[in-house]
Amino acid sequence: MPLVTLITVVRNDSEGLRRTLDSVAAQTFRDFQFVMVDGVSTDGTIDLIRQAPRVDTWISEPDEGIYHAMNKGVALADGEWLLFMNAGDEFGHACPS
DSSP states (O other): OOSEEEEEEESSOHHHHHHHHHHHHTOSOOOEEEEEEEOOOOSSHHHHHHHOTTOOEEEEOOOSSHHHHHHHHHHHOOSSEEEEOOTTOOOOOOOOO
């Protein structure tokens, strides 16, 4: 069982999703499951998900809004802890000292 399940919900935000995928890929912590829930995007988002090397589980189907999509992600999660990052969210960057 992974310690953390990272859940990303997205619909037609390929630009934002690219930033999120890059941010996740840059992490050194690897004890996580990465779940994507797509709301049937038509802008290339699904192609990004298919090509992402670190996505463990994904679905693309209609939903009834963001919270419904988030609950679908929870149903797919195996982690002890859940972390939600929507498309466009990024992990923080260290500040130079």
